[in-house]
Amino acid sequence: MSDNKYEINIDPDWFKKYALRIVAGFLLLAALVTGVKTVGPEEEGVVIQLGKYNRTVQPGLNFIIPFGFESMYKIPVQRQLKQEFGFRTRSAGTQSEYAKSSFGDESMMLTGDLNLTDVEWVVQYRIVDSYRYLFRVRNAEKTLRDMSEAAMRKIVGDRTVNEVLTVGRQEVASAVEVLLQRMCDEYENGIRIDQVVLQDVNPPEPVKPSFNAVNEAQQERETLINQAEAEYNRVIPRARGEAEETIQLAEAYALNRVNRSKGEADRFNALFESYVKAPEVTKQRIYLETMERVLPKIGNKIIVDEKGNNVLPLLNIDKVKSNTP
Incomplete structure (x- = not known):
């Protein structure tokens, strides 16, 4: 009689059958884990077979040989x-x-x-x-x-x-x-x-204050240069314009004086030619033209003869002059 109170009897066939199922399930799970790979939308998968490049797969669900015969590297080719x-x-x-x-x-x-x-x-x-x-x-x-x-x-x-x-x-x-x-x-x-x-x-931090001082000096220099250029652009064009205006006025004055001098010289030459041809007539004409210019500038006019006996005041000449348009 046995000393053990309880005895467990295990059927060898039952143990072998279920052990095989467990091993098969484990192998299937390992195959799924190592053989099914998901490649993201911004990636592509590079498949390595026994340490050598085999192929490149696109995004989605992909299968590789499990148990380490193939491995995959996921490369983000669409991502910055x-x-x-x-x-x-x-x-x-x-x-x-x-x-x-x-x-x-x-x-x-x-x-x-x-x-x-x-x-x-x-x-x-x-x-x-x-x-x-x-x-x-x-x-x-x-x-x-x-x-x-x-x-x-x-x-x-x-x-x-x-x-x-x-x-x-x-x-x-x-x-x-x-x-x-x-x-x-x-x-x-x-x-x-x-x-x-x-x-x-x-x-560098130890010399940053010196660099900042130099930068401030350079900025101030640029500011002063810009201000000077602005003042230059404001003053110089104006001075040049005034100089051009003065030159043009001088040229116009010179041209006017030259033309008037030429006109007066031509007029004198023409008058001299007339005087040479008819001296008495020319003197009479010059006298009348001179009186025509002088008399309107005199106030009251009185005309007398050579002896001063007959006096003829021409009191209406100013009135005629003022009424003349």
Whole structure:
């Protein structure tokens, strides 16, 4: 008689049957988990079979060989990506928060005139070729970051600190964008640069007050130059106009005097020719014309004969003159 009070009898066939079902279910679940992949609408899937590129699949539900024979990398080819240099965005929104304290090594660089400047910028890019992005360059994100920093340092190193801080900012951003895209095409990393934006450009903190003083002096200089040019544009054209007017008046006066002199000379010559031809008649005509000019300027007129016996006051001459239109 056995010492055990209770005995459990397990049917070997039943155990084998249910164990096989459990294993099959586990294998089916593992196949579904590792073989069914969902690719998002902004992505495309790159399928790797036994470590080698096999195919690229489009957004939607896709199937791959399970159990690690195939794997998939999802690449966001329709999304604009960005890399930040000199700062990091903690939270994006209406009032974005940025962290800058620990990224000075990225943004501090030397200009062409051997001055230090703190340049913060953003590179916006897209992945246009997922195969090249994965297989042409190892760690494409890190490589793009290194290329962006090298391109920015090269462009800034070719310019003065005043150009980088003020008027040359847009030119620097455009030059970096062109250079970075050329480097991406050369490395064949499947990336297209959309835009390079200079977020902020400042002198280093220890020398910022000196730079601000210089900028204020330059702005004041520009203001004074603009004021002087405005005064010049107000006064000089007016003076030139007055000078031209004076010259034209003088020329007109000279022309008038010359023409009058010529006319009087011609009149005298004509009168002299008439006098040579008929002296008595010419003297009589000159006398009458002179009296015609002189008499209207005299007040009361009295005409007497040579002896003064007969007096003939011409008292109505003024009245006739005033009534004459």
